[in-house]
Amino acid sequence: MRLLRDLGRRKLRSGLTITGITIGIMALVVFGSMANKIDALVKGGSDYYKDKVTVSAKGGYMGVGGVLSTRMVDQISALDGVDVVTADVAMLLSDEQSGVSMGTPPMISGSIAGADKGREKFQMFYATGRALTTQDEGSDVVVLGSDLARQDKASVGGTVTLRGVQFKVVGILEPTLTAPDNEAMVPMTAAQQLFVKTLPTLIADKLSANEIATGLVVYPKAGVDPQKIADEINAAISGVTPMTGKDFDKQIGAATSMLNAILIGIGLISLLVGGLSVINTTAMSVAERTREIGIKRAIGSSRWRIRREIVVESALIGLIGGLLGLGLGYLITTLGNDAGRESATILFDLTFGTAFSSVAFATILGALAGFIPAWGASRMDPVTALRYE
């Protein structure tokens, strides 16, 4: 309490120092949250692709872009070591989606419920409503990812329009922090119908809608290396690109680790600047109080006490700055995410770990910053300190 009061009595200096730390920690919180979000996205994808092989048409990517046939399901099922194969249809939610975005763009995806025979380990939780079932095939119903639902202000029982067709919302997912948050999941047949409409008429006429797939998911039997299956697929079928979890990690991981490095770099620079400003202001405020330290030493304060006073005070400044920075960072990430929701771009994921370590970092940095000048001040001869002007 006395410490807080002392800080209050040196309003300007304490205020400036705290502001410096606040800004540094705010930057750390914001950039840290951004890196968290990217990590969660990548980890979600990495976990999803780990135990399977996804097949897309050559030139397509991650099951989007080219057209495959559902007949390939049987073809691949016959390969050695393959357990289950499912087909799905995925397309962009709208053609106006720009190719550049943080994370994954909003998608429509269709698959037959239960076709994976329980092999899919990626669990989804329903905030409201229910999952799609095989009985839904043939009807226009949809399960919405959390971000899409929020963006469309959709609720179970209401309707949404996907590529010009009205769908009844039967379920809304809990946030997963990865791709499904931006997905509208529809039955396979509905997705095939929507997909055909995206194709040029000349091509569409030659296809039967119920055979269309844009991607296949291949689940290997237990103990079979997905890479072996991918090689088999390459050998057996032409015009397709199989992709394993390792391929995903290599492609996406490389791209995002670059971005992460930049973000962490910015965060670290702001920290360094923040840290130096704490050291600087603490050193200055100790120098300003040299005489005061001399008085205290003369009337009987031990060196240890002088050190403790300065270190505790600067740690307290760090703590206050850290908490304010966290508060501001929280405000920015929350406002940012709210604004981004309109375009389904969620940029930030402020985790407890990020929040806690930012504040802890500010406090420790403050204490360390105080320690250096405190050490010097406590070593000073009391008479010299007393004469200091």
Added chain:
Amino acid sequence: MAILEGRNLRKTYRLSRRNTVEALKGVEISIEAGEMVAIMGPSGSGKSTLMHILGLLHAPDPNHGPAPELYLAGQNVASLSDNARTKIRARRMGFVFQDFNLIPTLTALENVLLACDYAGIRGKQAKQAGLEALALVGLAERADHKPSELSGGEQQRVAIARALVNKPEIILADEPTGNLDSDRSAEVLALFREFNREHGQTIVLVTHDAEVGEACDRVIRMRDGRIRDNGQRVATPAAAVTALPAVAVPA
């Protein structure tokens, strides 16, 4: 009995590589318990340096010749560690300076309590002692004022209260009236005189002011880093240090 006794006290300050100042060139001094002594001399005569050594703010130089000796109530304190000297300053000595040296961000009472805190007295006991010490110097009403809200004379009285609050064996004052007009000087001097007469407090004053010297039991005169005149005691000191009324005694 001598409460402070020093022999072979020397101090050389090094101002730069080649420029050194011999502030004390071998001083022998003895101060009796209950005495009120003035140390006088022109600027640069070494009187402040001597006070700093007597107050354990400085250690005397370890001499090439005879080793320095400094006894506080019989205990040799010439070569104690910084920690041990700090403890003695906190518990057994009180300091008053020319420019008051109060902490500007603390109130009068908080300034006084700082001395209690360093001596290991805290809480209610300290607060009571602090208020009583301020009452002794006539500033009970001003306890919650900051130094900037007090006149020079009042600030110096706060500093005296701070020096007294732990009922130290010795009070050392460096030009305590140097920044005060003659009326305020007389007040401060009267306070010292009162504590010395009524409570047997040992007081060592460094001063320029002949009037201050006259008010003391004895005047020690210095010149060029040596004591020229040890002075004659003019009054009988009180027999022993008795407790200051109602001021807490450190355990």
